[in-house]
Amino acid sequence: MLRTLGHRVRVMGLALAAALTGSLLAAGTAAPAHAAVPATIPFKITNNSARGDQVYIYNLGTDLATGRQGWADANGTFHPWPAGGNPPTPAPDASIPGPAAGQSTTIRLPKFSGRVYFSYGQKLVFNLTTGGLVQPAVQNPTDPNRNILFNWSEYTLNDSGLWINSTQVDMFSVPYAVGVQRSDGSTATTGRLKPGGYNGFFNSLRGQPGGWANLIQTRSDGTVLRALSPLYGLETGALPANVMDDYINRVWQKYATSTLTVTPFADQPGTKYYGRVSGGVMHFTNSAGAVVTSFQKPDASSVFGCHRLLDAPNDQVRGPISRTLCAGFNRSTLLTNPNQPDTGSGAFYQDNVTNHYARKIHAQMADGKAYAFAFDDVGHHESLVHDGNPRQAYLTLDPLN
Structure with missing residues (x-):
């Protein structure tokens, strides 16, 4: 998982791959050898959200062959970021049109360590500094992505296979599940909420005394956007510093x-x-x-x-x-x-x-698995799937109910 950087500008720089925790990279480098993993694999994105908004997809990260930072287009072709500036300069538009409600879109994942972002209704705003890509930091009320409904998955695809997760380390937001089709044709999935789990989480958090309800961010029209992680809750003053x-x-x-x-x-x-x-x-x-x-x-x-x-x-x-x-x-x-x-x-x-935030997330997961804090993989309680020779990967946008 990506380590949080608080109110500081969050930069996806050369340390991105190293910032991913054990299950994604340490496990990846230690995995046994398998049949050769192709340069790209299909990534099927299915929109079961029942929302009419346009969906935008982004595949951002580190090219493992070169260590360069950049983005991949729908065909899995790598594009390095141009030099950034100070103040930050706009990044090239890396968005890929996502599927309409009830439909699917298949793109290609290259050998990356990075994130697949998806947003509803609006494109995300990315900028470049001299240190790399500035990621959304919605704990900051002035962040341009603060009022956009979005989320992301993290993955590593290398010569030892694919590791892909769902993550709530930074925030809990629009639900999704990830999966992988194995070489024998079977599939493994994780990240799916129980029926009613999305609203169930927010209702439960609202009922938790001690400031936990303050983690919830809404838009001016009343739309619930996300719940911040407790770390961000401390940094924004939503949670008291002595909560633990x-x-x-x-x-x-x-x-x-x-x-x-x-x-x-x-x-x-x-x-x-x-x-x-x-x-x-x-x-x-x-x-x-x-x-x-x-x-x-x-x-x-x-x-x-x-x-x-x-x-x-x-x-x-x-x-x-x-x-x-x-x-x-x-x-x-x-x-x-x-x-x-x-x-x-x-x-x-x-x-x-x-950590009531983590407790309530795990309680709403269909398989009990989640990445609700950075080291939720201790004891293998994380929402991660892996295969050494994947045929295909999946991301399913689930309903907000």
Whole structure:
């Protein structure tokens, strides 16, 4: 998933591929070899939204062969972005006409790591800085895309296959599902809401005390556009800065007198790290008793963003431990289970202090899977499909009900 950049200009620069989390890229590079993946694969977009608006499609990202940033047209041909400016300059129109309601359009996906955006009724506004593409940042009330109904999926297609997800890391908005047709003709899909799940999510969020209803953004005509992620809720003042403090404090108190055991790799059960709080800092030791990394007590922003005090570098020690802590804090399982991560979801979000945004999203998913925060893939609870030799990929625009 793309890491959030708050109110700062969000730039899709050279670090895009590295910014995608483990399931999309780390898994991709580690996957076993398969039959040769073609240069492009078909991507069928079906409009089951029942809306009459014109749909616009964008395929933006990193060309994995060259590392260059750009966009792909409907045929999967790569077009590099021209140089940007300061202030930002308008990007070339990369839009592809999408299908009308009840119809489908097939485009080609090239070997990219990036995003497929789709918008209803209006084209999205993209600009270029000297650092790359400026993406929509609707937590900013002056962003030109603030009043447009849109969403996106993230994907990586490389020589090891396709990884494609649905994501709510930045926001929950117009619903869609993604899928892949495997080489044997079978299909795998994820991201679909339960019947009534779209309205069910917003109604549930409206009823959650503590500022959570303030995450919802509407247009002046009353149209519900999206719910911001809790991280953006903190940055915009929709959520109080201390929204997670009570739980965080209880975790720090518990592990001052007991041990938190983290086994970060499912395929390496012998690799364990042991956390204890001393002097207000949680120190993790390895099996030999040596301290391998330490964490200051996080705040709500660190928890919801899986960053700052819970930074997760792409290494083999701190990053995997931090991912596990982040998942445990968002799911509020660190007090009930001293052996992390959890593989079953039955105990998730049971504390009164939790990531209610993530809780409510997962509750409305048909398969229970979602990317409701950056490391929702810990324990494989993410809405991701993969195939090493895909025949075709799918994106289905679902009804807003």
